[in-house]
Amino acid sequence: MPSLLELLRPDRRLALHLPVHGRGAALPPRLRRLLRQSPGSWDLPELPEIGGPLEAQGAVASSQARLAEVMGVDHCWFGVNGATGLLQAGLLAMAQPGEAVLLPRNAHRSLIAACELGGVMPVFLPVPFFSDRGHAGAMTVEGLRQSLDPWPDPGRRIAGAVLVHPTYHGYCAEIRELIELLHAKGLPVMVDEAHGTHLAFASGEGCPVSALAAGADLVVHSLHKSAPGLAQTAVLWHRSERVEHGRLQRSLARLQTTSPSALLLASCETTLDWLQSSSWTWWFEARRDEAINLIDALRERGVMLHPGDDPLRLILATAEIGISGLDADDFCMRRGVIAELPEPLCLTVCLGFAKHRGLAKRLAMIWEALAREGDGVPLPVIPEPPFQSPSIPELTPDQAQRHPHCRRRLAECADQIAAELICPYPPGVPLLIPGERISADRCQWLQSQHQRWPDQVPGMVKVLA
Incomplete structure (x- = not known):
């Protein structure tokens, strides 16, 4: 077994997985220049001039304040332990021990860990399920209305709600209407938008609205899952009308490292600055157009794709040709293509923001080879899980x-x-x-x-x- 250091050497395989910078090809230009400097020169502690996400002074504090103003929110915090730590801090700022929160059934496991840490009761709300794909879709307004009528009764105060938009697979929710409905019920709303950071900075038509523009109180963006930053970087945006600033600050202090990486903090700042530039607008629109053209080309070649809302995520319908997504993933790996998400009925690839010349031909050839491996008999669908109504655990x-x-x-x-x-x-x-x-x-x-x-x-x- 090779060592970890050996595995970090350049790899010729095609990276259709996270982080979306494509092994550095789409990193922000200023960050690429930094990484060409003397190795380790950027491995610094919280020097006074640098500071940290929770410090009142220093370059980080100045950058966070500037970005909050640009994005029209009250506060902004960089995160260096991924979206996980920021989601957990947000949930624990909304709910006190002994209270409850509304969570969609497709909430990330980090939010369950937050409930465990804070003694909070999760109240699960159903989301649509695609039996032909074996995974959940995005919450709908009508589904949420039905879940809240009658009002769930966990025997304790419901302190807030969390939404997911878009999902891992790129399905987008009716986010503005969902937030308005929950606000009308008197609840603050946090949105896990880890897979939709690019929506907040998209200027072209046809892109779904971001939770940031839709009025969410807390929004967590991953800066490596859907923006071209380094892995482990994220940002939390905060509007203070419904979530008190001091509680959120204390929650962040409990969960964030006291020794943040200066390189990762610089990646947060540089990535967010680039996302606001005209260069990024051109880069993003070019990649999105390429993705839309790729989908058309693959379908013309007979590749079966499930529909989605984000053209940068392709869901290969492997079950239709009698191949599980798990086996298809192994097959792709042996042919030098690393996908993102294998599941029993499908395989999701993440195109990211790097250029991929000749990708349609390569994926079509793999699909044809996969089809020869299978017997052509579609795999049975996965029955809808018994999650069609709100669910309250018996114990936290x-x-x-x-x-x-x-x-x-x-x-x-x-x-x-x-x-x-x-x-x-x-x-x-x-x-x-x-x-x-x-x-x-x-x-x-x-x-x-x-x-x-x-x-x-x-x-x-x-x-x-």
């Missing part, structure tokens, strides 16, 4: 973790309370969280998932003893 995740537990075969877990998280990663969307009672139909659905995805959905589960 932290309570469930503290109880004595035992491990049982999944088939024996009907009517038991889960004591662990079942969460295929990627995409990091939990199928079961600690504290949820496993109904008989849920148990049966999880067993079917285990058969398709044994490496990600275990056959043995921890339940309360």
